[in-house]
Amino acid sequence: ASTLAFIETTKEGTVSPSSLSALSAAEKLGQPVTALLLGNEAKKAVDYLKSNLKCSNLEKIILSSDESFDNYLPEIVSPTVVDLLKNDKFSHFVISSSSVGKNVLPRISALLDYQPICDITEIKDPNTFVRPIYAGNIISTIECTQDKKLISVRASAFDKIPQGTTENVEVEEITTNASELKPQIEWVSANIVKSDRPDLGTASRVIAGGRALKDKETFENLLNPLASKLNAAIGATRAAVDTGFCDNSLQVGQTGKVVAPELYIAVGVSGAIQHLAGMKNSKVIVAINNDPDAPIFKASDIGIVGDLYEIIPELTEKL
Amino acid sequence: MSMSKLRILVPVKRVIDYQIRPRVLNNAIDSKTIKFSINPFDDIAVEEAVRIREKNKDLVELIHSVSIGPTKAQDVLRTCLAKGVDTSTLVDSGEQQLEPLSVAKILKEIVMKNNSNLVILGKQAIDDDSNNTGQMLAGLLSWPQATNAAKIEFLEDNTKVKIVREIDGGEETLISSLPLVITTDLRLNTPRYVSLQNMMKAKKKPIEKLKLSDFNNIDTTQRLKTISIEEPKPRENGIMVNSVDELVTSLKNAKAIE
Secondary structure, three states, X not given: OEEEEEOOEOOOOOEOHXXXXXXXXXXXXXXXXXXXXXXXXXXXXXXXXXXXXXXXXXXXXXXXXXXXXXXXXXXXXXHHHHHHHOOOOEEEEEEEOOHHHHHHHHHHHHHHOOOOEEEEOEEEEOOEEEEEEHHHOEEEEEEEOOOOEEEXXXXXXXXXXXXXXXXXXXXXXXXXXXXXXXXXXXXXXXXXXXXXXXXXXXXXXXXXXXXXXXXXXXXXXXXXHHHHHHOOEEEEOHHHHXXXXXXXXXXXXXXXXXXXXOEXXXXXXXXXXXXXXXXXXXXXXXXXXXXXXXXXXXXXXXXXXXXXXXHHHHHHHHO | OOOOOEEEEEEEOEEXXXXXXXXXXXXXXXXXXXXXXXXXXXXXXXXXXXXXXXXXXXXXXXXXXXXXXXXXXXXXXXXXXXXXXXXXXXXXXOOOOOOHHHHHHHHHHHHHHHOOOEEEEXXXXXXXXXXXXXXXXXXXXXXXXXXXXEEEEEEOOOOEEEEXXXXXXXXXXXXXXXXXXXXXXXXXXXXXXXXXXXXXXXXXXXXXXXXXXXXXXXXXXXXXXXXXXXXXXXXXXXXXXOOHHHHHHHHHHOOOOO
16 A cells, blocks of 8 residues: 655745645555656756655655646646556555645546545544535544545645655656647636735734725735734635735635634634634634624634724734 | 537535534434525526626527435526526435535536536535535546636637636636536626526426436445544633733743744
8 A cells, every 4th residue: 555645846846835734644644655746847846855855654756847737737637647546556645635636636536436535634544534514614534435545635734744855765757648638728827916925725824804904905004014023824804805905815714715824813803604614723813803792702712802903013013 | 610509507506505504413414404505606607607698699509407416406406597597407316415426427427418518517515515526527528627717708709718717826817618617616706696586487497307216327326434523622712811912921822922
């Protein structure tokens, strides 16, 4: 038995933050791990992995530098992964439930005639997994009776793989048919919101703003300095996104990102059930709101009632 | 190159209404007396199909909805018909729970039978949160897939579709030809409400009724076994502080900051 772990690269040739969690989930299965890296940055990312990350169970790296894999179109990625997984030696496949993982894993699974186990938050044993359903309102424990287990992992639920080095690992460069596939769909462009802040999905600290912040300018003026001071990612409620305070990609909740940082500071957030679903597994939750009856206080560890325009600048200064 | 007209399939699921917090009773979801609705993301898919017809004259030949679930799932099909869907199919699976893989296999047969060339469905159902069916169906059909769509636009005499989709940290743009599977994300549109008048009219529209046994070539045995379900443990009571200084001290005590 061994595990094939799909590792996403960044445009800079490093390993994506969510794949750092996928790697540690793969290690947790306690079997030899083969890492798979695809695309133009694969070689650079393999070097990065070997000299920056400590993967104790990693026995092999498979890579293809074919740029057809860039942007991870499922129509191109799936056939290669399907081919590799047909090998009997792989009992497990692990991928992060990033937007790439969510897109490719079900397609790969259907092509192999397996039901995957998606967005797991815990590995009980190599056949048993925990995954939240009903937007985290119910926690289910699932046993997989198929001979192969195809899993996507929620990055915020697993520690990142530790830093260090990984030596004496076999690297195999494979040739695939990726460049010959001519899917009827074409990747045109990506528009990634530029930010110097940590990635919201994997940040260890998150500052989130709600509708009480009135407008875009107030949202930015109050939250940016605090986030910079704490090196935190910025998030928002659906109400704040819908009113135009910030970009849609910052939405935390049932229909947005699900986060579980060490520290979550909710500023002017009322605490709707849909928002709580996206952040209630955070380690320490702080609520700052001028409404003493806001439901968010029931979901927090530390609460303070008062004027946001006074509290936030003072807090920023005193940290 | 001209294109054959669109035959859109919109699969929809009946789920516990999104405003209701599900509870666990005797190791099962307590679903006896609560409200069920169309899965919100599927509602967005229905709305998009109807808007495509409204925006592109003569482009759409047929919008067909299908639901796979208990007999009562016909209620959500009635809603679809009232919103502008033309025809529908209920695949009555009784009490049997189906995994996304089985659902995708049944949908594949419905696609072939209806000669559909565009499938639009929600990115995920808000009950099992699997986010599987659209991608699986696309794989089984060997069709391209555009998931988490935030914008759909027809180009070049309607032979191509441009999709803006939500991804981590932003969005990306794809252009595809048909046939195609699209899954919908929240920003795509805001579904319309149904008027009583349209609800009454919808009663005359057809619902084809099939049973799981009509798909006996498909093995619907569960591949995953639910060992337990439980409500998450409630958070221990928090504290209220009265000043920023107290807040900073509490944060340090909780080791949330140095």
